[in-house]
Amino acid sequence: MEVGAPDYLAGERQTAEFDVESMKVTWAGSRHALEVSDRMARLVASDPVFRKDNRVMLSRKELFKNTLRKAAHAWKRIVELRLTEEEASRVRFFVDEPAFTDLHWGMFVPAIKGQGTEEQQQKWLPLAYKMQIIGCYAQTELGHGSNVQGLETTATFDPKTDEFIIHSPTLTSSKWWPGGLGKVSTHAVAYARLIVDGQEHGVHGFIVQLRSLDDHMPLPGITVGDIGMKFGSGAYNSMDNGVLRFDNVRIPRDQMLMRVLQVTREGKVIQSDVPRQLIYGTMVFVRQTIVADASCALSRAVCIATRYSAVRRQFGSQNGGPETQVIDYKTQQSRLFPLLASAYAFRFVSEWLKSLYTDVTEKLQRGEFSTLPEAHACTAGLKSITTSATADAIEECRKLCGGHGYLANSGLPELFAVYVPACTYEGDNTVLLLQVARFLVKTVSQLGSGKVPVGTTAYMGRARHLIQCKSNVQSAEDWLNPQVVVEAFEARSLRMSVACAENLAKFPNPEEGFAQLAADLVEAAAAHCQLIVVTKFFEKLQQDIPGKGVKKQLQILSSVYALYILHKHLGDFLSTGSITPKQGALANDQLRSLYSKIRPNAVALVDAFNYTDHYLSSVLGRYDGNVYPTLYEEAWKDPLNDSVVPDGYQEYIRPLLKQQIRNARL
Numbered sequence: 001m002e003v004g005a006p007d008y009l010a011g012e013r014q015t016a017e018f019d020v021e022s023m024k025v026t027w028a029g030s031r032h033a034l035e036v037s038d039r040m041a042r043l044v045a046s047d048p049v050f051r052k053d054n055r056v057m058l059s060r061k062e063l064f065k066n067t068l069r070k071a072a073h074a075w076k077r078i079v080e081l082r083l084t085e086e087e088a089s090r091v092r093f094f095v096d097e098p099a100f101t102d103l104h105w106g107m108f109v110p111a112i113k114g115q116g117t118e119e120q121q122q123k124w125l126p127l128a129y130k131m132q133i134i135g136c137y138a139q140t141e142l143g144h145g146s147n148v149q150g151l152e153t154t155a156t157f158d159p160k161t162d163e164f165i166i167h168s169p170t171l172t173s174s175k176w177w178p179g180g181l182g183k184v185s186t187h188a189v190a191y192a193r194l195i196v197d198g199q200e201h202g203v204h205g206f207i208v209q210l211r212s213l214d215d216h217m218p219l220p221g222i223t224v225g226d227i228g229m230k231f232g233s234g235a236y237n238s239m240d241n242g243v244l245r246f247d248n249v250r251i252p253r254d255q256m257l258m259r260v261l262q263v264t265r266e267g268k269v270i271q272s273d274v275p276r277q278l279i280y281g282t283m284v285f286v287r288q289t290i291v292a293d294a295s296c297a298l299s300r301a302v303c304i305a306t307r308y309s310a311v312r313r314q315f316g317s318q319n320g321g322p323e324t325q326v327i328d329y330k331t332q333q334s335r336l337f338p339l340l341a342s343a344y345a346f347r348f349v350s351e352w353l354k355s356l357y358t359d360v361t362e363k364l365q366r367g368e369f370s371t372l373p374e375a376h377a378c379t380a381g382l383k384s385i386t387t388s389a390t391a392d393a394i395e396e397c398r399k400l401c402g403g404h405g406y407l408a409n410s411g412l413p414e415l416f417a418v419y420v421p422a423c424t425y426e427g428d429n430t431v432l433l434l435q436v437a438r439f440l441v442k443t444v445s446q447l448g449s450g451k452v453p454v455g456t457t458a459y460m461g462r463a464r465h466l467i468q469c470k471s472n473v474q475s476a477e478d479w480l481n482p483q484v485v486v487e488a489f490e491a492r493s494l495r496m497s498v499a500c501a502e503n504l505a506k507f508p509n510p511e512e513g514f515a516q517l518a519a520d521l522v523e524a525a526a527a528h529c530q531l532i533v534v535t536k537f538f539e540k541l542q543q544d545i546p547g548k549g550v551k552k553q554l555q556i557l558s559s560v561y562a563l564y565i566l567h568k569h570l571g572d573f574l575s576t577g578s579i580t581p582k583q584g585a586l587a588n589d590q591l592r593s594l595y596s597k598i599r600p601n602a603v604a605l606v607d608a609f610n611y612t613d614h615y616l617s618s619v620l621g622r623y624d625g626n627v628y629p630t631l632y633e634e635a636w637k638d639p640l641n642d643s644v645v646p647d648g649y650q651e652y653i654r655p656l657l658k659q660q661i662r663n664a665r666l
């Protein structure tokens with residue numbers, strides 16, 4: 001905010017019962033993370049090249065060129081200022097424009113790191129780190145995305161030349177969707193079925209050069225282009241999602257990523273001791289980052305809706321006094337505050353997921369693979385439920401802002417359009433929940449065998465208790481006890497998984513049973529994932545959290561998140577007998593009183609996200625709350641208002657009006 005400028009939300013900030021600066025540290029993860037983030041946000045916001053308020057007005061070509069300009073400028077600044085990897089990634093975050101760089105840094109580099117041998121890493125990573133090559137992740141095809149084993153592109157070993165021949169045998173085998181592929185990438189990690197000596201060995205990754213490093217022309221045998229406009233204006237259209245076909249393209253043998261499986265000079269196929277599933281490792285990594293991204297997108301929408309709800313007044317004036325701030329309506333609170341609580345919940349679960357991922361990666365390096373299935377289930381499941389909830393929440397925030405939320409300059413329409421594909425990319429959310437369900441059913445089926453479930457399924461080890469326990473909640477206050485809440489969530493989740501397992505057992509063919517019961521399985525998986533989010537929020541509160549009143553606020557938010565989920569899925573809790581209808585009603589009573597506790601802290605709780613006005617890019621979400629004059633000024637900047645009489649008046653409006661006059665005279 002400018003020094004000396006009026007702060008229309010100052011009154012809201014004064015009622016806060018906690019230290020906002022300390023909450024900023026907790027949100028950022030550490031004082032260091034906050035400092036870096038803050039510095040990089042300001043660096044980006046103060047640089048005119050990174051302007052983004054005109055994105056929705058630009059044509060596709062202008063938008064795309066502008067994206068290239070921003071990416072090049074960001075890289076120049078990163079090099080000039082010798083920014084660290086952490087700082088550079090924050091710069092990309094605050095530039096806030098989907099671009100080929102997301103895939104280069106987010107998938108191409110991790111794929112080589114995760115699936116390449118030491119030698120391959122040494123050869124390719126330095127080039128990628130300096131951006132002397134730009135890469136994408138080319139897995140999905142026109143005919144297959146979810147079903148990775150169904151991919152049709154082939155990679156056939158030619159022992160005569162010691163090469164692989166990469167080929168697209170059908171139209172449906174065309175690579176379709178990879179970001180950065182359409183117009184920018186010089187290289188791809190392309191996924192193809194490995195064929196050696198006429199034998200198939202499953203899908204593997206291959207580094208393929210696509211374009212000349214001199215003039216950017218596609219190499220012989222490569223057909224490549226952009227797949228076209230996507231949902232919304234601006235939004236994800238700055239990304240060149242691409243189509244790619246191979247016509248018998250030859251690459252050296254050592255460009256197959258060989259950490260999992262090696263093909264020797266003689267054409268021998270050697271499986272290393274690394275599990276085959278590691279070929280899917282890049283997706284596990286990215287799913288984990290997408291959970292963190294969900295908390296960013298959600299907190300951004302909630303920040304806009306909360307500030308605007310405090311500014312906006314409607315009805316309720318008494319004796320000529322001001323009208324009611326819409327944030328004081330209980331309905332507004334019951335729609336908004338659970339989303340605020342969800343933003344914090346997703347933040348902390350993503351922190352935990354990152355530590356789980358780091359731990360599993362270290363174990364994999366040591367040759368320990370036992371925790372891989374849980375890492376897969378957690379990343380897949382949490383990616384699914386957090387992105388679905390966030391996509392719905394952004395739309396809810398738009399509605400919470402009434403008519404003005406529909407204006408592009410509220411920032412919400414574009415945020416929605418950019419965000420919704422997160423429910424699809426990196427694994428369709430339903431397909432991913434089915435993966436979780438498989439893991440849960442397997443865990444349940446092993447309970448009798450003496451195998452003790454660990455990690456996020458440890459609670460299933462107490463199946464005997466959880467299958468018949470009764471919640472002892474007697475008052476609304478009892479719902480503030482995390483143990484009571486967790487037990488209700490555990491009972492619901494376990495009972496849903498067990499019911500699925502019992503129903504599955506009725507089918508002679510388990511796969512047929514799984515297909516028939518898929519809808520129930522997905523619900524059981526979601527229940528398990530919600531339990532994880534609730535548990536990790538409560539566990540976060542066990543830590544030392546410094547700052548006046550900070551922990552107290554987080555306690556309130558954790559209860560709001562848990563009881564909101566309970567209220568929303570009351571049917572599950574009741575039908576499994578995990579709680580009684582009376583206890584459900586008490587949870588709702590508690591939720592109401594928690595909303596009242598959040599109310600005086602709401603604006604400060606979104607200030608703690610520490611977003612600049614540049615990052616928010618929303619007239620409604622401005623830090624100073626100066627909404628109306630800005631909306632008014634912005635309207636006049638629309639190109640339609642460049643002329644008072646619009647283009648087209650002479651051709652289309654005037655003849656119409658004249659005709660009416662003639663008619664009137666008749």
Ligand SMILES: CCCCCCCC/C=C\CCCCCCCC(=O)SCCNC(=O)CCNC(=O)[C@H](O)C(C)(C)COP(=O)(O)OP(=O)(O)OC[C@H]1O[C@@H](n2cnc3c(N)ncnc32)[C@H](O)[C@@H]1OP(=O)(O)O
Binds near residue numbers: 147286372373428
């Ligand atoms: C990138 C940016 C990052 C930085 C910025 C962060 C912010 C982000 C914001 C904005 C930028 C975003 C940019 C967008 C990026 C988008 C990119 C893409 O979309 S890339 C394409 C993704 N494609 C999919 O995800 C396909 C989904 N399909 C699959 O994953 C599989 O095919 C699956 C799991 C559905 C089925 O796999 P099966 O056909 O092998 O089938 P089964 O038989 O079920 O699995 C066999 C065994 O393998 C395990 N498994 C499966 N997947 C695993 C995995 N990943 N890890 C470990 N185990 C796995 C299973 O649990 C199963 O285990 P048992 O045999 O039961 O013990």
Ligand SMILES: Cc1cc2nc3c(=O)[nH]c(=O)nc-3n(C[C@H](O)[C@H](O)[C@H](O)COP(=O)(O)OP(=O)(O)OC[C@H]3O[C@@H](n4cnc5c(N)ncnc54)[C@H](O)[C@@H]3O)c2cc1C
Binds near residue numbers: 140179236424
């Ligand atoms: C913006 C965007 C960026 C992308 N970027 C990349 C990229 O960089 N690289 C890349 O390789 N790919 C990329 N993709 C592709 C993306 O990963 C796939 O679209 C995604 O994995 C979903 O696969 P699909 O399109 O085949 O969906 P489908 O599987 O065809 O899904 C269609 C419907 O079928 C349902 N369905 C499918 N299988 C099952 C099942 N077994 N049981 C029940 N229901 C099922 C789904 O739930 C869904 O409702 C991107 C996609 C988008 C939208």
